[in-house]
Amino acid sequence: MQLPIRTMIDQLTPTRTLRLPIWISCAGVPILVLHAMLGADWPGALQRLALTLMLAGATLLCGGLVGFLFGFPRARPSESHGEGAGPQRYRANTNLEEVSDWLSKILLGVGLVQINKLGGLAHAIAAQSVQGFAGGPGDIVFVVALLAYYLICGFLLGFLATRLVLATVFEAVDDSQELSEKIALYDRIEDQLRPEERAEVMNRRRHAESRLASMLSSRDSPRGELDRSAREYESLRRLLPTGSERTMKMSEVVARVRSLAGSMNPSVESVKRIFGKGGDGDRVVALALLESLGSGEAADIVEQALEQSRSSFEQYLALRVARQLVDSLDTLQRQRLLDLLQRLREGRTQGVAITPDSDRWEPSERLLERLARGN
Structure with a gap:
């Protein structure tokens, strides 16, 4: 960055x-x-x-x-081997x-x-x-x-x-960088925890996001930070090989964007304009902003990102956003999302399928359960 x-x-x-x-x-x-x-x-x-x-x-x-x-x-000695720390993938030159x-x-x-x-x-x-x-x-x-x-x-x-x-x-x-890594790690483990553990992790994540937002807002305009984040995401996908390291680095980009959303208060229309630019990074940035909005008006963007996702990571992020939007969806929107998820899980779509061995299977299952309860 x-x-x-x-x-x-x-x-x-x-x-x-x-x-x-x-x-x-x-x-x-x-x-x-x-x-x-x-x-x-x-x-x-x-x-x-x-x-x-x-x-x-x-x-x-x-x-x-x-x-x-x-x-x-x-440089101070690394403290990444303490309790709850993630694996150390690299260190500064x-x-x-x-x-x-x-x-x-x-x-x-x-x-x-x-x-x-x-x-x-x-x-x-x-x-x-x-x-x-x-x-x-x-x-x-x-x-x-x-x-x-x-x-x-x-x-x-x-x-x-x-x-x-x-x-x-x-x-x-x-x-x-440390806060971005911590938030990204919280995101990745959240779906694997029990409800009471998940609530604690979400509280820690929000606290880390507020700290990161205060740091980012003092450096440059939020709009400039969003544009840089979109270009950084595209560079990571282009330069790094597929694997856990690239996924974590892209999750850190999402963490920074989501942290900025609180200070920006973006409207659904502005998020749709960002998504409509068409770039892979712009789409991911728009989804990260939507995750903090939780507005049912953005359901069409989420459906498009799920069915016509450019990557597995984008689809994973769209699943997270959909889970945030469930409570604000009407009956028709819930049914459309439910049908779409079932088609993706059964491979009856031309987009990226959600297979049982992917990291999107568990989030999609939780989302299906919430949609079924609502209906």
Whole structure:
């Protein structure tokens, strides 16, 4: 899932801590301008100013890179093996974390071993840099001070920005991913539980959905999130092989969409427009929104998704939605749905049949029982 990082960063209160090193860095600019303008004509002064600013900027970036390496957040140990946790299918790529760890140790080790030579190294760099200046007696001292000043500022900026901003963004991504996985797992096991257990799982799922909705609503517009979810679903179907991992990833997409439905309050007409776009992802997004609506006005969409489903996953989701709509259906709608389910279970349809060995057999059986009781 792509994140609008700029929006997230603007909302992070820890970035106020960055103001001090930023102001200190900016405070040195007038001194750089003043030094460049003294003792030289305008062409020479502009040349000195350009060289000074480039040297300060390069030093600031070098210090920022070192601060980034030392401040790069470390991944916490996985807690997915606790009670009720699902199987761990993958973990985040930590190559950059490992590289930053090794480079930090190398820089620290070399710095401690060669600490007595650092002064000479700084003087040598200053002597090379000062050749672009007019050659005044204080230029070497000025360049050494410039290097030290902006190296420290860059280190503070890189370290604090990495610790306060990057770590917070990583945690937000991990938290939303964890909630999506948890909701998807609740969805998959719900039909296998006893009624009292199912009620507890549904309460936990709703709580997780409300937390996820608050996180998603602060990142981008709900409409943009729906479009991204539809495209992500289509990418998962296209790129991942058929199996439990792909099913869980697609269930996570549905979990995010359903979490957004509470804050969007979509109308049945808007959901029908999304479904009518015709894309596989659009159809699944529309069904996920319908699951939270529970309106009998959408019965025609559910029937179409059941009888003309593009995939087994879409049909499974349509069965879940149909179960939510049962109480709002009239007698005629109930009978049509009952007949459709029987045809699908008996293979008397051109669409995707519901076979006893599929994960849709149990939900369809529960739905048939509810329809039979209602009739």
